[in-house]
Amino acid sequence: MTIPIDVETKHRIVVVLLWLAALVALAVLAFIIAVVLWNGLPAVTLSFLLESPRDMGRAGGIFPMVVSTVAVTLLAVIVAAPLGVGTAIYLTEYTSETALTRVIRFGAECLAGVPSIIFGLFGFIFFVIQLGMGWSVLSGGLTLAVMILPTVMRTAEEAIRAVPESFREASFSTGASRWQTVTQVVLPSALPGIVTGVILGVGRGVGETAAVIFTAGSSLHIPTSVFSPARTMAVHFYILAREGISMRHAYGTAAVLVILILAINTAANWLMLRFQAKQG
Amino acid sequence: MTVARREKAIERALLVSALSAVSMLALIAAFILIEGAPVMLRHGISSFLAGTRWAPTKGSFGILPMIVASVVVTLGAMVIAVPLGLSCAVFLAEIAPRRAANFLRPAIQLLAGIPSVVYGFVGILFLVPLIRENLGGPGLSVLAAVVILGVMVLPTLIGIAEDAIEAVPRTYKEGALALGCTHAQAIRRVILPAARGGIIAAVILAMGRAVGETMAVIMVIGNAAIIPCSVLDPARTLTSNIALEMGYAAGDHQKALFATGVVLFAFIMVLNSIATMRIVRGRR
Numbered sequence: 001m002t003i004p005i006d007v008e009t010k011h012r013i014v015v016v017l018l019w020l021a022a023l024v025a026l027a028v029l030a031f032i033i034a035v036v037l038w039n040g041l042p043a044v045t046l047s048f049l050l051e052s053p054r055d056m057g058r059a060g061g062i063f064p065m066v067v068s069t070v071a072v073t074l075l076a077v078i079v080a081a082p083l084g085v086g087t088a089i090y091l092t093e094y095t096s097e098t099a100l101t102r103v104i105r106f107g108a109e110c111l112a113g114v115p116s117i118i119f120g121l122f123g124f125i126f127f128v129i130q131l132g133m134g135w136s137v138l139s140g141g142l143t144l145a146v147m148i149l150p151t152v153m154r155t156a157e158e159a160i161r162a163v164p165e166s167f168r169e170a171s172f173s174t175g176a177s178r179w180q181t182v183t184q185v186v187l188p189s190a191l192p193g194i195v196t197g198v199i200l201g202v203g204r205g206v207g208e209t210a211a212v213i214f215t216a217g218s219s220l221h222i223p224t225s226v227f228s229p230a231r232t233m234a235v236h237f238y239i240l241a242r243e244g245i246s247m248r249h250a251y252g253t254a255a256v257l258v259i260l261i262l263a264i265n266t267a268a269n270w271l272m273l274r275f276q277a278k279q280g
Numbered sequence: 281m282t283v284a285r286r287e288k289a290i291e292r293a294l295l296v297s298a299l300s301a302v303s304m305l306a307l308i309a310a311f312i313l314i315e316g317a318p319v320m321l322r323h324g325i326s327s328f329l330a331g332t333r334w335a336p337t338k339g340s341f342g343i344l345p346m347i348v349a350s351v352v353v354t355l356g357a358m359v360i361a362v363p364l365g366l367s368c369a370v371f372l373a374e375i376a377p378r379r380a381a382n383f384l385r386p387a388i389q390l391l392a393g394i395p396s397v398v399y400g401f402v403g404i405l406f407l408v409p410l411i412r413e414n415l416g417g418p419g420l421s422v423l424a425a426v427v428i429l430g431v432m433v434l435p436t437l438i439g440i441a442e443d444a445i446e447a448v449p450r451t452y453k454e455g456a457l458a459l460g461c462t463h464a465q466a467i468r469r470v471i472l473p474a475a476r477g478g479i480i481a482a483v484i485l486a487m488g489r490a491v492g493e494t495m496a497v498i499m500v501i502g503n504a505a506i507i508p509c510s511v512l513d514p515a516r517t518l519t520s521n522i523a524l525e526m527g528y529a530a531g532d533h534q535k536a537l538f539a540t541g542v543v544l545f546a547f548i549m550v551l552n553s554i555a556t557m558r559i560v561r562g563r564r
Contacts, residue, residue, distance in 0.1 A: 036401075083297045086298065107304075113489075121315075177283055178287060179287055234397055
């Protein structure tokens, strides 16, 4: 009679430990967000967002960094989204499993695992030096595009695969060509999933430092064209914090970054849930 | 006729975009290698990899301290991340009520979304003083990097491990429960062994993340280019070596940073290949 009780107790201990592990992970997340927002939010005012930095960032605001972040990330998405979605369409609609698709998938998996500092090195030597783009929004955006390509591609592929086969059959039976089926039937139903992937890519781009600092540069001015150097918010925050320029402004920038990431992730999640609900 | 030709052209365009990821990977490998390999060969591969003196302005390019630091920090991070991450994965897949899981899953993904510079910042402000005051040493240390990385790789580890656990057929668990196992026993004796391949892949991919993490590590590890003797010593990883000096390096010094990138890239490719093969084999 003692053995079953013992096993039961063991089971309870395991369950308690597992709950504890989950709570630890949550607590770490809550701690980081709370610390950043608590110390950072007081610094975030409208003028902080809309003014240029003065005295290397000790005073003034972060307006040029907001513009730079938007410009670099937008460029990355404009380049990565068509490529990623094109890849996903090719893999799902135009080919079956072959050696080639295995190579394509393996390449994407590996690209997803490449550390951001390697993207930084590559972007520096390829876009900045070889292609002569210099430290610019263009170099930074293209480097980020390569970096977020696997994210966009993988999510788009999953979303397209989730479109029921009967949709395609119905479309083909009306005499539609493959491409017509893709653009009129498959893509519209997969759109929320695809957008989710793009939003996740935006999130990665916004928070990235190592890949951007050596490609977009760290100019404090508002970029006027894609060839201007730029300093994104994450890079600005890194420089403020590491060189100890201003704790107050570092915290403020971090708070803006974290709020942005929270919003981006919430949007992606909401879309994903809605998409899954629709797929039923 | 024109429709057929247009369809063919579209298919070709899609194939080209499909090859973008692979070609980018090849391009990255090629450029890092072209920039990094010559300086490595000129100074001798063994003196580059096994040299302990990094004095790039004086022509000494030994990166053994960085290799040791990267390996130690990565393995250390696993000591924290594997038990915690696996427990979370099991919790999500087996224990958590639906609503708790639906809350926890996006929260963990959010952990992945927080920029690495923010982790480094929080590390400097809270973890580094904590270590300095309670354990001694400068605080900026291997231990600080281990803790930060242990947290940062959690989302990777949890996501893939949870997928692996959920891929175990329900019948396995039902069989175990029918034989009189408790749920905990079924998890330990049946579900986890069945999901082993995917779990190992999760750990290896998490190691890849840890090896490659840069900004957070730079901020908390102290960056001294010497082989650390204890976890409380400062050290410098391969990634932080590159990021610290890229800003001002020129000539052979810059090439040596690319050579550091070659070593890092090799590490990552080996880890990723093992993990990808495991995941693919697991799917069959």
